[in-house]
Amino acid sequence: MSLSAQHLAPRLSTSSSASESHSLHELHSQERPLMSHNNNNNHKAGLGEEDPVSRLTAQASFNVVSQPTAKQQLVALTIKNIKIRIRDLAQTINAVFQPVWMMLVLVFLHLSAKGPAHHMSTTALPFLSDKTCVSTTACTYFGYTGLPATDPIISELSGFFTASEPNQVVPKFYANEAAMTAAYDASPINFVVGVVFLGPSTNLTTPSPAGGSAAELYQYTILANHTSYSDHDYFKSRFATAQDNFVGLGSSINQGLNAYYVIFCFQAVWVGVLTVLAEEKKKKIRMAMTMMGMHRDPYLISLWLMQNIQNLAICALMVMILFVGRIFTNTNAFIVWVLLILFSFSCTAFGTIGAVLVADPKKSNTASFMILIFTVGTFGICQALAFGGTKQVTPTAETLLYLLPSVAIGRAIAYISNVEAALGGVTFDNLMSGPCGKALYMLAVDAVLFTFIAWYLDAVFPGEFGNALPFDFFLRPSYWGFGEYQNAAEILPHDLHRSTETVTPAGAPDTKDHSDMFEKVNVSHIPVEDRSIISARGIRKVYTTGPGWGYSVPLAGLFARIFYPPKSERKTGAFSGVQRQEVVKGLDLEVHKNEILGFLGHNGAGKTTSLSIIMGMVKSSAGSVVVNGHLMPGSDTAGSRKVDMRTLSEVQKTMGVCPQHDVLFETLTAWETVQLYATIKGVKVLGRTAAGSVASSGSNGSQSPKALLDEYLDRLLDDVYLKEKKHERVATYSGGMKRKLSVALAFLGDPKVVLLDEPTTGMDVFTRKQVWQLMQDSKAGRAILLTTHSMEEADALGDRIAILSDGHLQTMGSSLFLKNRFGLGYRLSLEKRRVMLTDQRQMQVHRNNNNLEIQATNVLDENYGTVLFDEQSTTAIVQQHFPDATIDVNTATDITYVLPTTGTVEQRNGRSAQEYIQDKKSALPALFAHLDSEIAANRLGVKSVGLSLTTLEEVFVSLQEQEQAEKIAREEAENNK
Numbered sequence: 001m002s003l004s005a006q007h008l009a010p011r012l013s014t015s016s017s018a019s020e021s022h023s024l025h026e027l028h029s030q031e032r033p034l035m036s037h038n039n040n041n042n043h044k045a046g047l048g049e050e051d052p053v054s055r056l057t058a059q060a061s062f063n064v065v066s067q068p069t070a071k072q073q074l075v076a077l078t079i080k081n082i083k084i085r086i087r088d089l090a091q092t093i094n095a096v097f098q099p100v101w102m103m104l105v106l107v108f109l110h111l112s113a114k115g116p117a118h119h120m121s122t123t124a125l126p127f128l129s130d131k132t133c134v135s136t137t138a139c140t141y142f143g144y145t146g147l148p149a150t151d152p153i154i155s156e157l158s159g160f161f162t163a164s165e166p167n168q169v170v171p172k173f174y175a176n177e178a179a180m181t182a183a184y185d186a187s188p189i190n191f192v193v194g195v196v197f198l199g200p201s202t203n204l205t206t207p208s209p210a211g212g213s214a215a216e217l218y219q220y221t222i223l224a225n226h227t228s229y230s231d232h233d234y235f236k237s238r239f240a241t242a243q244d245n246f247v248g249l250g251s252s253i254n255q256g257l258n259a260y261y262v263i264f265c266f267q268a269v270w271v272g273v274l275t276v277l278a279e280e281k282k283k284k285i286r287m288a289m290t291m292m293g294m295h296r297d298p299y300l301i302s303l304w305l306m307q308n309i310q311n312l313a314i315c316a317l318m319v320m321i322l323f324v325g326r327i328f329t330n331t332n333a334f335i336v337w338v339l340l341i342l343f344s345f346s347c348t349a350f351g352t353i354g355a356v357l358v359a360d361p362k363k364s365n366t367a368s369f370m371i372l373i374f375t376v377g378t379f380g381i382c383q384a385l386a387f388g389g390t391k392q393v394t395p396t397a398e399t400l401l402y403l404l405p406s407v408a409i410g411r412a413i414a415y416i417s418n419v420e421a422a423l424g425g426v427t428f429d430n431l432m433s434g435p436c437g438k439a440l441y442m443l444a445v446d447a448v449l450f451t452f453i454a455w456y457l458d459a460v461f462p463g464e465f466g467n468a469l470p471f472d473f474f475l476r477p478s479y480w481g482f483g484e485y486q487n488a489a490e491i492l493p494h495d496l497h498r499s500t501e502t503v504t505p506a507g508a509p510d511t512k513d514h515s516d517m518f519e520k521v522n523v524s525h526i527p528v529e530d531r532s533i534i535s536a537r538g539i540r541k542v543y544t545t546g547p548g549w550g551y552s553v554p555l556a557g558l559f560a561r562i563f564y565p566p567k568s569e570r571k572t573g574a575f576s577g578v579q580r581q582e583v584v585k586g587l588d589l590e591v592h593k594n595e596i597l598g599f600l601g602h603n604g605a606g607k608t609t610s611l612s613i614i615m616g617m618v619k620s621s622a623g624s625v626v627v628n629g630h631l632m633p634g635s636d637t638a639g640s641r642k643v644d645m646r647t648l649s650e651v652q653k654t655m656g657v658c659p660q661h662d663v664l665f666e667t668l669t670a671w672e673t674v675q676l677y678a679t680i681k682g683v684k685v686l687g688r689t690a691a692g693s694v695a696s697s698g699s700n701g702s703q704s705p706k707a708l709l710d711e712y713l714d715r716l717l718d719d720v721y722l723k724e725k726k727h728e729r730v731a732t733y734s735g736g737m738k739r740k741l742s743v744a745l746a747f748l749g750d751p752k753v754v755l756l757d758e759p760t761t762g763m764d765v766f767t768r769k770q771v772w773q774l775m776q777d778s779k780a781g782r783a784i785l786l787t788t789h790s791m792e793e794a795d796a797l798g799d800r801i802a803i804l805s806d807g808h809l810q811t812m813g814s815s816l817f818l819k820n821r822f823g824l825g826y827r828l829s830l831e832k833r834r835v836m837l838t839d840q841r842q843m844q845v846h847r848n849n850n851n852l853e854i855q856a857t858n859v860l861d862e863n864y865g866t867v868l869f870d871e872q873s874t875t876a877i878v879q880q881h882f883p884d885a886t887i888d889v890n891t892a893t894d895i896t897y898v899l900p901t902t903g904t905v906e907q908r909n910g911r912s913a914q915e916y917i918q919d920k921k922s923a924l925p926a927l928f929a930h931l932d933s934e935i936a937a938n939r940l941g942v943k944s945v946g947l948s949l950t951t952l953e954e955v956f957v958s959l960q961e962q963e964q965a966e967k968i969a970r971e972e973a974e975n976n977k
């Protein structure tokens, strides 16, 4: 099947007399029946007649239903995420390896801090004993053996203890380790720590060139009482102090830094989630998928699943580096991995929360930095205030503090670092004796808690585009699918969504003559269930912006808010006030089944906002929307009944959307895209239609459901002429091709309601007409709302046209109604007769005899002629019937008169605009009769006559000018007041 160029003749080119007779017939009907229900209404789109079988669209060929399931959506979205990550390999590698590189830096820091002369025992020695040394004042000795008292290290250590605890700790020499252990056993209360020097290093007398501690030149083992220190005491114990002093300053810094560093490394995790979410929100991809029936849970779960699977790899690599880099040696690597993994789950949730706070991807760096401050900051503050110095926290307080994931992971890593520095390690045997055990289970709790918080905030604060759920949504049984579906539309007044006559919108309160502005449409012939498939009543939308950026400057902004509050009168500048802008001002419209409503308006008129409200993606400030018999969430309700949480899903099953901007995944092919959306929508092909069976004479009904679905999707792409390129990535498509794919997606799954926001923008003329053909062919059985800036498109496709201006409906009616009511009127075009220059004399003779019967075959020459046309007489005849007729164009070959039908208020002289137009139209037959008789008598020098209506573009421009003039008049009146 293909659409040939000759089918694409424009509909309203120069009208002939023949087309005029048709127009005249329509012009005389006061109330016209609404659109034809004919599927092959090709003349409307100016697309000529087509072979009905070869032009069968996917919709006309297959019986399709939409039955989405969360499980299928989850699988499809996860596959999509995997594909995207594999195809965007550089980005994925960067995301995985970023934390790993950072961890490597930690290893380099450790290596450089320890220096080459560092000598430590490589094996852990047993602790002194398990007797208790509880007093901090009575433990007065630090014992040593293996070095004489004169050794410089002894005086260095002595000096250290004296400085930190004057007269409390003194060094005491023992002949050997056994003697020192015996002394400890005899009086543990007087013992701080014991050091066994295993011998001086070879360069004992040479101080460390890096200026490090003398301890770096010795081999030693520290012995301490394992049970002396509780979990909380470890960090402030004298053992740790001694250890710190022995191991050396640089190494000590690294141990303290480890915890901060590990938290810092996870930045890549929350940035990854935040970026994906913010981008898909900003590009409205998420909104589009939602409009296609995607439930938010599978979307979030698939995203989290991908990120957390990635986290497993990230954490495994981090652990590998920690152990290969010998930052940790004695600790069980699996414990460290589980700690990191559990923390990473919370980081994934942080990213989601960040995307709620900052929806703009450009600001994701700010959000990421805020999360970093939160994580590192909370750990640092708790470390300093709750766990630092001699402070003690109760186990309950500690548990509560561990509700902050960064505190739990920070404490665990810091503890492991210190135990490792003491040549010990955290294993499953001693896991519960330190903070690691508690951190482990609290991190699991945190992961669940923060994931819930992220899930909740994402639902309640979806951002600019999204259906904000009520704060108690998760407590409502309908969210979880329990109970019978309650359609809130049932509580509305009957006529809201099933009116017997198309509503005459209220229009703007100050619109003059407003009863004349809207066409009354008789819908009595439309079955009640097919009426008002889309019904909007009194929709209003108020956006608020500001205050100015000055108020968001940290601290200074706070003072500014207090001492210089934002005022709405200040409209610009850093300290502008909060502005309210009403962009939709009480919109009323209805679209019936089998109808396309063209929605026109200047830039910023509010078309996209209105469409987004009808889709359920933007909450209206007031008004009600009923789509396919369902009252949309966010609508005003007549009663107190809450809108069922399943409403949007119910509506979305039968809704197709083509947003203003392409919402496609660039790395997927067109084929993968339609497959993805088909799964999201739960498209099932039940079989072929009768016409479809005839068209596919080769195929029979025994095809598998999968084969049928593939054929349907194939046909869908064929409908928009993308079949040839279906296996190429969307990124390689031209703008027009992307638009065509977006249009195909809007018709996927046989939707009963289709919302198209400027679908043909950027398409070339030929492509545009292909898409028009698809829309026209797909109109049957659907209500289509089409916004466009192309008057030709609205004229060709729109059964009715609504014009929005500055947030309110200016007018609504058929193209003919609008042209009659607001156009310049009719254009009467006359083709002039001419004769060859060489026959001037003969022509003159004839003219003198008032005989214009020239031998045309002999003397007429179209290219080198002179005009025989009698302009004066012709104009007189025209003005006899239309006194205010004027000449619009006058060339050598043609003359065009404008015959105005809409008069000014003065001209109407008390008559309504409709009555005046009717009077004017009735003058047309008389004018034509007059002209015909003159031409038949070979007078006037007229070769042919044509009549055309004013164009829609002229109507639009005229309405805009009228609106502008009224606006200026209003402003002037207000100023005068």
Ligand SMILES: Nc1ncnc2c1ncn2[C@@H]1O[C@H](COP(=O)(O)OP(=O)(O)OP(=O)(O)O)[C@@H](O)[C@H]1O
Pocket: 464, 543, 544, 545, 581, 583, 601, 602, 603, 604, 605, 606, 607, 608, 609, 610
């Ligand atoms: N999130 C927002 N916050 C504040 N104002 C907004 C927001 N979105 C839209 N507007 C304003 O609402 C008005 C209507 O915008 P809308 O996008 O609906 O117009 P439109 O008729 O679709 O225009 P166009 O034809 O250019 O697409 C504009 O003045 C716009 O600046």
